[in-house]
Amino acid sequence: MIRAVMVMNTQGKPRLVRFYEFQPPEKQKELIRSVYGALSSRADNVSSFVQADKIFGQDTRLVYKHLATLYFVFVFDSSENELAMLDLIQVFVETLDRCFKNVCELDLVFNFSKLHSILDEIIFAGHVLETSSEQVMKAIEEIARLEKTANPISIVAKSVSGRLGR
Amino acid sequence: MAFAASSSAGSAGSSVSCSGSFTPSLVDSLFQRSLDDMIKALRSAPGGESSLLPRIIDEIRREVRSTDRDTKCLAIQKLTYLSSLHSLDMAWAAFHVLELLPSSSPAVKRSAYLSASLSFHSSSTDLLPLATHQLRKDLQSPNPFISSPALHLLSLSSSPDLALHLSNDLLSLISSTRAPAAIRCRAAATALPVLRLAPNSARGFIPELVEFLEPSSPLLSTTVGVFCELVSSGDPCPYLTLAPDFHRILLESRSNWVLIKILKIFTRLTPLEPRLGRKLVDPICELMRRSPSKSLVFECIRTVFSSLSEHETALRLAVEKVKDFVAADDDPNLRYLGLHALGLLGSNQSWALEENREAVVKSLADPDPNIRREALRLIMSMVFENNVMEISALLLNYALRSDPEFSNEILEAILLTCGRNFYELVMDFDWYVSLLGEMVRNPHFAKGDEIERQLIDIGLRVREARPELVRIARDLLIDPALLGNHFLHQVLSASAWISGEYIQFSRNPLEIAEALLQPRISLLPSQVRAVYIQAVFKLVAFCFVSFVNGEISSDSNCDAYENTGADSEGGDGEVECNPNSFVGSMGTKEHITSKSIIHMLNLVGTALNPLSECDEVEVQERARNALGLVHMLNGIEEWKTEVEGWKTHGRIREIVELMNSSFSEELGPVSTLAQMKISVPQELHLKENLSDLAEVLGSNDISLSLSVSFSLRKQGHFENKDESEPANESTSLLAEHRKRHGLYYLPTEPDENGSNEYPRANEFALSSNSSNTTEDLLKLTDHSLISRKMKSAKPRPTVVKLNEGDFLATTASKNANEAKEDVLSGAVKEVLLGSEEKPSSSGKTIPEEAIQMRLKETLIYSKFDSGSTEKSILVESKHRSSSSQKNNKNHGKERRRNSKKSEDKDGNSRSSARGSHHHARNKHKQSVELGDAALDVALPSLAIQDFLL
Known part of the structure; x- marks a missing residue:
């Protein structure tokens, strides 16, 4: 099972955090910090796997990908295959790239719920659900259509925020 | 900007004015910060995010009470963002989230579900059952983008009751023909947490899920995933009945994801039913040969290595395949996984390791610490009695050139391997002890704990190793540079103890006494200094006793042993004649004269006098003990002048006997179970509650008594004295000391680093041939990896072991976490093995x-x-x-x-x-x-x- 998905930048600031086993907020903070600690010390040309027994408990490991300013981290246990998880990160990143057209860190910062929608289409409660980024894209477009049909709030908020110029 | 400032000021004002009634003003709802606004504000906050957070949370608290749905929703979105990425607790807003769940707007509903699934858990909020009806409604929604977040919430945050309530809805969703496959997949995946929360629902779910174990089923991937979880988290026995289904999928499925999970399942099932292996070998070999997917091939290799290693053909093929991984020069991931897989092989398959030896040894120099670690682990698994010396020596050499962290990992691996099962690999303890001594010289050394333990442990268990131990201890103690390295303090403590306890093997006790009393010991922590002083005490006692007895032995021309025995029997009768007793092997040593004893007593007196007022109780007490002995000996003039018949002098005989009886008994290892063997005396009531004492003492008294210091005098008086102890002594004394112990002083030219810092311990010159080390290792492993019978020149000394095995105590605690999954696997057993009689509500396990x-x-x-x-x-x-x-x-x-x-x-x-x-x-x-x-x-x-x- 996949235990958690994290995206954080190279300064250790989380951009997306999803735990598939409940963790109270303080614990989340601690886990993010220890994952960052484990990753930040690693050079660029080394393997992507890290034993995570000390962070997430026995028999857990994490796989990560370092792209531009971001670390994409999947935490999983012995019932997942390491290379398959690496592929899954690729699927996730590809989907983000399609969705945001050349994705960069800022896209992730300002699209909190869309990010979660994408992730939830790929991984459901720790199970891999969909591995084709095309299928995920289709679902995401449909969600956008659905939310737009009856969604006055984003329009109001946007116009106001535009005027406020914040 | 001004506008924004006024709006925030306005909102602050309104929060005061509105504190009575929660109707938000028009201004508030109009100028509510959007999520993007909030993120921008946080990013550009001049005082950092934390300065702005309290204000934003105040805003959210106010907005969330709004009766306007959209205001409320936006507030929840912001709060969810903060809770997820800034780790803020949002349990207080749980009710507001629930209020949004029934919303008719899909966007609002979806945000509410996202928020709930990120923050709800039965341990933090008990409100979710309030939403049971809503969840049921949304599960049945024809819109997959409404039902899927509901399912997600159910699987991440459900409580046992809720899971039980909704299990029927879930079941009908799984088997529904109308619902889209994506939703049925999610429902099948949700079955896993529901099963875990409510094992009784296994009756319904398991047969339903078994239906989907069909190569053509659209739910196959998820279902196999669920079974894989069930098999690996609980007792795999009940799932053996499903082996034919899994096997069919193995043969027919084309999805790598499914095949990987199936292989994982078989890895767990094969040990239970060895005959499964025969059936698996062919399809797995086929996959290994044909599949282009690295992940699948790797999973096959892992399955073969861990549970099919008796099948020769499969093993051969897997070893062949793993070579591609281990030798993948351009991909560290494959190298790492290859080494990892090799680590799964048992000692019976060491030939497979042998075939990859070169790559493994090379990996020891890999830039990736993970790969180095795996390689080290593999190399240590190739260590046998016949090659332990060569491999250890070369690794030790290699550790000198590694970075500090890996260097210590190497040391730890050597210590662990050699110390395993009472040093079963070590044939020659003299070699091992000197190896330990060498490890300490590594500049990155930080394994003081383990070396300390092993040095003392060997001293206690292996009698034959003691002379060498004493020699190593002497070398460590005598080197003043080591005292400054705090990682070595524990090793020094062990060395001091060894030189005190086994001083009879020392060639020159006086030299050791000088080392133990050198001025730099003030750098040591007090516990270690206490050990030093105690060693000095034993040493003085030993020297005096052997001086007296040595005189006798030279008089009568007899063996030292017999004389000791005869003497002590004549005096007391109770002191044993032990060949290794306190005054054992005297023959090899320099003759101890009264002059050298006097010299030693003076030395002890000068060095320990200042410590008799030390504010560390342990140090003070030991120092006073030692000084007491010195005074007592100094008080008797007869032995100094060696007048006629001094040896039979009453006082002297008394002292000799006393010393003999206090130190002649050998200390041995103590079993961890020793305490259990002693029956508790009847008067001792261990389980009686001591709370009655509180009445007698009163709580104040207790806290007071804790703060009482043990030092006899005022603390302040000693502090500066202790710090500058060597410097505080009169300069003449220092000069004199310098003259006498020039050995311990450095040349007087000023040090660049300031003060009187000693050079770094274990300075070593990086030799130019560092690149050769891996080649050295390669050469080493050329001849010695496969275990051969060893022709040993000398027999292995006995290692004292205790009957009950020191490790017994550790096994007891293992059963603790096994109970967790028992209920579920019991329930599954009932379903799959069909024990119909048992009422499923009992939850009892077979x-x-x-x-x-x-x-x-x-x-x-x-x-x-x-x-x-x-x-x-x-x-x-x-x-x-x-x-x-x-x-x-x-x-x-x-x-x-x-x-x-x-x-x-x-x-x-x-x-x-x-x-x-x-x-x-x-x-x-x-x-x-x-x-x-x-x-x-x-x-x-x-x-x-x-x-x-």
């Missing part, structure tokens, strides 16, 4: 042994009467296979029906049918018979059932 016993029983029975029932079963199974071919969809149900039928038949043919496990037993029996029968009668379509045990 012990694993019982199941196994039953399986065995059936096996035997079936072997006996296979002749009589074979025919009927074959007919039966023919029917089965044909029907399952015809109608794949009903596979599971059909099978269940069939086994019912066979049950009836068997009931007739054998009267001893047992009620409770009837179903299961017959199923197994049948399969075993099929297995036997299939050999005789050619029935290719039955092959799958062959291993259904």
Whole structure:
């Protein structure tokens, strides 16, 4: 099972955090910090796997990908295959790239719920659900259509925020 | 900007004015910060995010109470963002989130679900049951983008009650023909947490899920994933009955994700049923040969290494394949995984390691610490009695050139391997002890704990190693540079203890006394200094006793042993004559004269006098003990002048006997279970509550008494004295000391680093041939990896072990976490093995042994009467296979029906049918018979059932 998905930048600031086993907020903070600690010390040309027994408990490991300013981290246990998880990160990143057209860190910062929608289409409660980024894209477009049909709030908020110029 | 400022000021004002009634003002709802605004504000906040957070949270608290749905929703979105990425607690807003769930707007509903699934848990909020009805409604929603977040919430945050309440809805969703496959997949995945929370629901879910174990099922991937979780988190026994289904998927599925999960399942099942292995070898080899997917090939290799290693062909192929991984120069991931997989092989397959030796040794110099670590682990697993010396020596050498962290990992690996099972690999303890001494010289050394333990442990357990231990300890103690390295303090403490305890093996006790009393010991922590002083005490006592006895022995020309024995018997009678006792092997040492004793006493007096007022109690006490002995000896003039008959002087004899009886008894290792062997005295009530004491003492008194310091005088008086102790002494004394112990002083030229810092311990020059080390290692491993019988020059000394095994105590704590999954696997057992009689609500589990016993029983029975029932079963199974071919969809149900039928038949043919496990037993029996029968009668379509045990 996949235990958690994290995206954080190279300064250790989380951009997306999803735990598939409940963790109270303080614990989340601690886990993010220890994952960052484990990753930040690693050079660029080394393997992507890290034993995570000390962070997430026995028999857990994490796989990560370092792209531009971001670390994409999947935490999983012995019932997942390491290379398959690496592929899954690729699927996730590809989907983000399609969705945001050349994705960069800022896209992730300002699209909190869309990010979660994408992730939830790929991984459901720790199970891999969909591995084709095309299928995920289709679902995401449909969600956008659905939310737009009856969604006055984003329009109001946007116009106001535009005027406020914040 | 001004606008924004005024709005925030306005909102602050309104929060005061509105504190009575929660109707938000128009201004608030109009100028509510959007999520993007909030993120921008946080990013550009001048005082950092934390300065702005309290204000934003205040805003959210106010907005969330709004009656306007959209304001509320936006507030929840912001709060969810903060809670997820800034780790803020949002449990207080749980009710507001629930309020949004029934919203008719899909966007609002979805945000509410996202928020709930990120923050709800039965341990933090108990409000979720309030939403039971809403969840039920949304589960049935025709819109997949409404039902899927509801399912997600159910699987991440559900409580046992909620899971039970909604399990029927979930079941109908899984089997629904109307719902899209994506939703049914999610529902199937949700079955796993529901099963874990409410094991009683297994009756409903498991048969339903078994239906989907079909290569063509759209839910196959998820279902296999669920079974993989179930098999690996609980007792895998009940799932053995599903082996044929899994096997069929292995043969027919084309999805790598599914195949990987199936292999994971078989890895767990094969150890329970070895005959499964035969069935798996061919398809797995086929996959390894054909599949282009690295992940799948790797999973095959792992499966073969961990559970099919007896199958020669598969193992050969897997070793062949793993070479591609280990030697993948451009991909560190493959290298790492290859080494990791090799680590799964047992010692029986060391030939496989041997074939990859070169790559493994090379990996020791890899830039990736993970790869280095795996390589080290593999190399340590190749260590045997015959090559332990070479490998350790070379690794130690290699550690000198590694970075500090890996260097210590190497040291730790050597210590662990050599110390394993009472040093079973170590044949020559003199070598090992000097190896330990060498490790300490590593500039990155930080394993003081373990070396300390092993040095003392060897001293206690291995008598033959003591002389060498004392020699090593002397070398460590005498080196003043080591004192400054705090990682070494524990090693020094062990060395001091060894030199005190086994001083009889020392060639020059005086030298050790000087080392133990050198001025730099003030750098040591007080516990270590206490050990030093105690060692000095033993040393003085030993020297004096052997001086007296040595004189006697030279007089009478007798062996030192006998004399000691005779002497002590004459005096006391109780002191044993122990060959290794306190005044044992005197012959080899320099003669101790009265002058050297006087010199030593003076030395001890000068060095310890200042410590007799030290504010560390341990140090002070030991120093006073030692000084007491010195004063006592100084008080007797007879031995100094060696007047006629001084040896028979009453005081001297008394002292010698006292010393002999205090130190001659040998210290040995103590079993960890030793305390248990001592029966508790009757008067001692260990379990009695001590709370009564509180009344007597009063709580204030207790806290007071804790703060009382043990030091006899005022602390302040000593502080500066202790710090500058060597400097505080009169300069003349120092100069004199310098003259006498020039050895411990450095040349006087000023140090660049300031003060009187000693050079770094273990300065070592990086030699130019660092690149050669891996080659050295390669050379080493050339000849010595496979275990051979060793021709040893000298016999291995005995290592004292205690009967009960020191490690027994650790095994007890293992059972603790096994109980967790028991209830679930019990429930699954009931479903899959079909013990119908047991009411599922009892939640009681069938012990694993019982199941196994039953399986065995059936096996035997079936072997006996296979002749009589074979025919009927074959007919039966023919029917089965044909029907399952015809109608794949009903596979599971059909099978269940069939086994019912066979049950009836068997009931007739054998009267001893047992009620409770009837179903299961017959199923197994049948399969075993099929297995036997299939050999005789050619029935290719039955092959799958062959291993259904």
